[in-house]
Amino acid sequence: MSASTWIAVCAVDDVEFEDVVPFDHAGGDYALYRAPDGSFYATEGHCTHERARLCDGLVMGSIIECPRHNGRFDYRTGEAKGAPAIIDLRTYRTRVDDGTVYVFID
Amino acid sequence: MGRRIVVIGGGECGTRAALALRACGFDGPISVVDSDPFAPYERPPLSKAALGDATAGPPGGGVLGSLRSASIEFVYGRIEAIDRRAGRVLFEGRREMSYDRLLIATGARASSLSVPGGEHALRLRTWQDVLRLRDQLQPGMTAVVIGGGFLGLEIAACAALRGCSVTVLEQAFHVLERLVPASIASVVAARHRRERVDIRCGARVAAVRRAGRRFAVEVHDSDAFVADVVIAAVGARPNTDLAGAAGLRTEAGIVVDSRFATSDGAIFAAGDCCSFPLPFADCARLRLESWRNAVDQGDAAALALLGASRPYTAVPWFWSDQYDLTLQIAGVPSLGAREVLRVREDGVEIRFDLASDGRLVSASAIGEGDSVAKDIRLAVLAIGRGSCPSSVDLADPARPLRAVLLNDGAHARRNDEAQRIRR
Numbered sequence: 001m002s003a004s005t006w007i008a009v010c011a012v013d014d015v016e017f018e019d020v021v022p023f024d025h026a027g028g029d030y031a032l033y034r035a036p037d038g039s040f041y042a043t044e045g046h047c048t049h050e051r052a053r054l055c056d057g058l059v060m061g062s063i064i065e066c067p068r069h070n071g072r073f074d075y076r077t078g079e080a081k082g083a084p085a086i087i088d089l090r091t092y093r094t095r096v097d098d099g100t101v102y103v104f105i106d
Numbered sequence: 107m108g109r110r111i112v113v114i115g116g117g118e119c120g121t122r123a124a125l126a127l128r129a130c131g132f133d134g135p136i137s138v139v140d141s142d143p144f145a146p147y148e149r150p151p152l153s154k155a156a157l158g159d160a161t162a163g164p165p166g167g168g169v170l171g172s173l174r175s176a177s178i179e180f181v182y183g184r185i186e187a188i189d190r191r192a193g194r195v196l197f198e199g200r201r202e203m204s205y206d207r208l209l210i211a212t213g214a215r216a217s218s219l220s221v222p223g224g225e226h227a228l229r230l231r232t233w234q235d236v237l238r239l240r241d242q243l244q245p246g247m248t249a250v251v252i253g254g255g256f257l258g259l260e261i262a263a264c265a266a267l268r269g270c271s272v273t274v275l276e277q278a279f280h281v282l283e284r285l286v287p288a289s290i291a292s293v294v295a296a297r298h299r300r301e302r303v304d305i306r307c308g309a310r311v312a313a314v315r316r317a318g319r320r321f322a323v324e325v326h327d328s329d330a331f332v333a334d335v336v337i338a339a340v341g342a343r344p345n346t347d348l349a350g351a352a353g354l355r356t357e358a359g360i361v362v363d364s365r366f367a368t369s370d371g372a373i374f375a376a377g378d379c380c381s382f383p384l385p386f387a388d389c390a391r392l393r394l395e396s397w398r399n400a401v402d403q404g405d406a407a408a409l410a411l412l413g414a415s416r417p418y419t420a421v422p423w424f425w426s427d428q429y430d431l432t433l434q435i436a437g438v439p440s441l442g443a444r445e446v447l448r449v450r451e452d453g454v455e456i457r458f459d460l461a462s463d464g465r466l467v468s469a470s471a472i473g474e475g476d477s478v479a480k481d482i483r484l485a486v487l488a489i490g491r492g493s494c495p496s497s498v499d500l501a502d503p504a505r506p507l508r509a510v511l512l513n514d515g516a517h518a519r520r521n522d523e524a525q526r527i528r529r
Contacts, residue, residue, distance in 0.1 A: 018508075069401075082129070
């Protein structure tokens with residue numbers, strides 16, 4: 001297991017508004033979101049229902065929708081919004097420093 | 107609002123409706139009835155992972171637990187009749203159950219192969235069918251799949267991955283005819299050929315004969331194909347018998363209105379078994395067989411059972427997995443008058459169909475994994491909104507699809523201004 005740490009993920013402009021990109025770190029995969037207001041959020045990379053990649057899903061406002069079964073989560077809090085999404089997503093803290101997005105992986 | 111709701115059918119639609127009833131606050135008794143001893147389970151994996159993996163159990167094992175924790179009774183039994191006058195369903199063996207509101211979600215069954223010897227062909231619809239097929243499809247076996255639709259091709263892919271030598275016999279001129287555009291069908295066919303699946307189009311099966319311990323599939327104007335296993339995937343028929351015998355209107359399915367009510371106001375029908383009017387298609391009647399349709403209609407029927415009056419407007423959406431490829435279709439391609447192709451930077455083609463008045467009516471694409479999911483999901487939203495996207499913009503991969511389809515100027519502007527944002 002890697003120690004808890006801030007990792008540099010990408011440049012701010014690498015993620016469109018209201019969109020999501022994948023990133024890997026130490027064997028784990030994650031999803032990085034940019035909200036309509038430009039702020040960044042991060043969650044685990046796969047849906048808690050059937051392991052589809054969330055980066056292939058559609059971001060609508062504060063919601064990420066799984067590409068397979070349309071399970072919905074609030075990516076800001078990880079909250080599952082109803083069947084088939086029952087289990088919340090893990091979320092990770094983010095910060096932006098000098099045009100780079102950092103995520104705290106614990 | 108009815109005091110007791112009975113749901114006939116423990117498939118995706120029926121279980122989903124039962125859970126949605128609870129989620130909407132209905133606190134009366136709910137019973138879901140099914141005669142399948144393995145129910146409830148999820149059906150899409152039956153022709154995918156569950157068929158390929160020799161040890162997997164019935165998929166979606168959590169459903170029963172969800173029903174129980176929502177205090178929904180799951181009853182194993184075969185219903186033989188609906189007594190509309192008394193408001194009750196009659197089981198095999200004299201048992202009965204009364205209802206105030208009834209939802210028929212009986213689904214569909216696999217059509218049989220209607221040629222001499224057709225009974226030798228195995229079919230795939232239930233978990234028991236999966237167990238039988240997994241037992242038969244051993245490495246080195248020769249399998250003939252009759253029918254080059256989605257189900258037949260998914261079975262062919264599983265059989266090939268299990269080490270069988272596979273031939274697909276399709277009577278039309280290409281696989282997936284009338285289901286997807288020819289360009290997508292050719293990608294699917296090419297992928298199958300790479301896995302050494304022998305696809306024969308224009309092959310009309312005349313008979314299936316026993317040939318010792320094997321079978322011979324006789325085809326018009328061709329030599330026979332000898333196989334260890336013969337599988338028929340030649341479509342499905344809606345289970346309308348109960349409804350028909352009870353005097354409810356049935357055509358190519360149980361006829362319902364835009365709120366899933368049958369010709370009896372206390373009885374509703376949804377999912378594969380029903381024929382419903384689709385608003386965005388000028389209320390043309392449709393019967394759809396897909397997971398998404400079962401889910402959407404189950405949710406909507408629950409609201410209708412509780413008296414909601416909003417008509418059903420969900421846009422049809424379908425996917426099929428073939429090896430590492432997933433194809434997706436949104437809307438109804440046959441409503442299109444004109445097609446527009448968008449070739450993405452990764453080479454994937456998204457095909458859009460526009461009606462004569464310019465409205466988007468369908469989008470379809472095939473790609474690795476879920477790589478086309480986001481674009482097709484945007485199309486679903488656009489079709490639902492009645493969007494009339496510019497065909498020039500649609501065809502231009504440099505134009506963000508979200509803005510083109512949803513005419514979401516704000517989204518495009520925000521990204522144009524992205525440089526100025528620093529936090």
